[in-house]
Amino acid sequence: MKMINLKINGKDIKVPDGKNIIEYTKDLNIDIPTFCYDERLKSEGACRMCVVEVKGMNRLVASCATPATDGKEIYTHSEEVIKARKEVLELTWASHPNDCVVCDANGSCKLQDYSYEYKIDSIPVYDGHKRDFEINSSNKFFEIDPEKCILCGLCVNVCEQLQGLDALGFSERGYKTYVSFAYNAGMETSNCVSCGNCVSVCPTGAMMEKTEDIFRSWETTRTRTTCPYCGVGCQFDLVVKNNKVVQIDPAPGTPNEGLLCVKGKFAFKFINHEGRLKTPLIKENGEFREASWEEAYSLITEKITGIKKEFGPGAFAGLASAKVTNEENYMFQKLFRAVIGTNNVDHCARLCHASTVAGLAITLGSGAMTNSIAEVKGNDVIFIIGSNTTETHPVIGAFMKQAKAQGAKIIVADPRKIDLAFGANVYLGIKPGTNVALLNAMMNVIYHEGLYDKSYIDSRTENFDKFLESIKEFTPEMGAEICGCKAEDIRKAARIYASGNKAAIYYAMGITQHSQGTNHVKSIANIALLCGNVGKENAGINPLRGQNNVQGACDMGGLPDVYPGYQKVFNKEVQAKFEKAWDVKLDDKVGLSLPHILNGAYEDKIKFMYIMGENPVVSDPDTTHVKKSLENLDFLVVQDLFVTETAQYADVILPASSYAEKDGTFTNTERRVQKIRKAIEPIGESKPDIVIIQEIMNLLGYNQGILTSSQVMDELALLTPIYKGISYSRIDEVGLQWPVKDKKHPGTKFLHEGRFSRGKGLFSPVDYIAAQELPDEEYPLILTTGRVLYHYHTITMTGKNKEINEIVPANYIEIHPKTAALYNVKHMDKISVSSRRGKTIADVHITENIGEMIVFMPFHFADGANMLTNSALDETCHIPELKVCAVKIDNKI
């Protein structure tokens, strides 16, 4: 790299060539004032605050937009520079309302700060025309006040370049210019997704969050922590006043690079919600009453001891949680394995990525995202199949759009024409459950056109010949027939995917939630191996994990067949290791998985269940069956923030503290173990899950010291090879990606470099097998389910935010106009929909973005989609077929 010499404020430095002046001043800790500059964006050079003096040049230059060249002598705070900056401020101030005393941004406004720093007169030198604009408050979460806008353009550029939306723009010109949604209309006519990233970058009070809380920045404290919603693991600061979270600000750097989505930024009202559980509740005569911790604990321990005596440890089952910390999940499975004595521990990963864990473990040796989130931007081909990324993992979706803007090609395969399908190079509107047919047809093209990576196949994989038999005859025409798309599009997609040197596949529930889920995942592995697209930087197989800590809950052994770190319970060596560490005898039989736990409860085999932070009454398929199963238990303990639909069935409800009230770690979708930090005191008498579990362990007679989360991490790191090198001191600033092999190991950015975890990549012949329940005369429609941007899972958290509920208030069903015409239903009609298992009500949303005779329903709402879904299971991993079932429209209501 070419080096250049610079002299900045008299100091000589030698630096690599290629950056603008401002970048080099940062290294020297010189503070250059800016309004429009953001290192993530193309230089705008609009505000002129960053001007500097360069010796030999006859004018001041904008340091953000001027490349530094060899030998330049630069002055950042010379008299002339100061004068120019003052001039810029005077001019800006001239048309800015002089209302700081009542402005919400007071204390966090750059214009105010710089005016103070550069000693601007309180009376404008240029008595400019104050502009006369109306406040645009059409967005539910923030408002735009163009009078306070200094036209730096950050909001417009962030929306365009980082979020990939362009929902905001400049209107008019010159003096009349203002920032607005298109046509100066409301946000509802634009493609705005309320991510709030514009609000986060606004240097003044022009874009302000709507808030009922009044606070000044100096009255608040800030605590860096990890978002509790999806698996991206965004870092942000909780802004707290008087033990109440009043705002959330995105943090720069890994992994979200200062971006958030509507949930992370605005949906935090659940933390201090009045409905939070404040004491334990005990059910008496069908009614809950408040109780003390002592009373609740003694009832629980009494029941555990009694039931264990009568029925043995096999009558117990526990649901760990993808929402709580690693340390808490570790302790939860330890409670079940070491204290109660059963491996009947599972959690909702069974419903989302069980097939990934199984399918990728078989083929590659490790069931997690092979690459990092940051690598998305380095992809040259992005193949999105069965993931509505911009809604379910919004920040990764934004990175995909950034990659596209850089020239990456996009392939989307999904039954719905999702946001990313617009402008994609190929969109394949496949029928739900036909992934294998599509992938086999694509591989057929890749093979027959010679686009596969022969040397990679020879050196790094096995079983290729056998696999070849399964795809050799499977033509694109056959695939097109099954999938309901065009053969030519399949060819095009195959050629694009095979052409990529850094091609990555991103998938989610559209691949996994099928009775053939494991095979769908194997098929994904096949195509990546065929093209040599795994085990490299920027190329790989990326299952996007849904929940903040679903990766961690799996890693921590919240599964019936493995101890922490995917160590099998039936492996004698492993068993001996844990027996020694926990000082107990352990069961070597694989426990029951979630669907079998519920079936066991239904059939009287499971007597006692302990559910921590999960809501199976809403999230699991066939709600009616779930309810009957829970009703049939002898005793149910539910530990949660609120009285959820599941908690209604409990005998004791324990109040848990939210993520804002405790320390711990979450592991995000890219295997990065990141810290959460306590920002407020626990609400009411609630306790962090980790404290509750350890206290119960002691009451049951197990000698468990009450450890802090940091100490628990130290304990589990000793027993979990992939977490071996992790400790709180190492992950304080940036989290580490497992495997972290020892205390010096830097973590693993991408997996399978040079060698697969299992040795060689395994090709698996996979034949297309249709979903178990297909449409027939009685139930002629295919129902598929999914998530929406604004809500999160069973809406226990997002549903506590008024604005979110206004945007997505109730269950709905997406129907193609032709299907709607067939049933004579109109947009926003309320209809009854039923399947062989139940019935639900939904508002009709008519859209052309879904195939004919296919309908979509979000699974967020209680007694909604999961009244209908099929609980048919995948044989290998027991994931239910949530994505495909047959339904009919009964009638309008």
Place this chain on the structure above:
Amino acid sequence: MEEYVNRTQLQEFENNVINLYRDKQSPLMQILQESQKLYGCVPFEVQNLISNELNISTAKINGVVSFYSMFSLVPSGKHIIGVCTGTACHVKGAQRLVSRVEDALDTHYGETTEDGQFTLAHTRCVGDCSKGAVVMIDDKMHSKVTSDNILDILEPYRKQ
């Protein structure tokens, strides 16, 4: 929002205009100009169509439309009157000419008359300063216009 371009016209616009420029580099300006020429405006429905077809956001398109005075959201009059307000014409009394036209046509600078016959357009220097004050009516230039003869010049256009 009122619509000025019907569905059939939109389909024609897509076929004849958008498809013509679609693969050119930065085709937006030409497409917007064609709309202005065809319909006398670039209304929301046309902007939405361009947005969908070219994958450019409406905020960006509307930014361009509202930036240039040659584009309007509502149809302009049958005849465009451009009273030059450049420096030379200003000295020659362009402001008086503007007032005269405003009074005579009962409209305001930058607006269209109720009968849709005239638009009194914002006009900067048209480059023929030696013959000021200059008034453009559609493509025809009228030189050395004064507040005495401006009404006579307009007269023939009133009926057309």
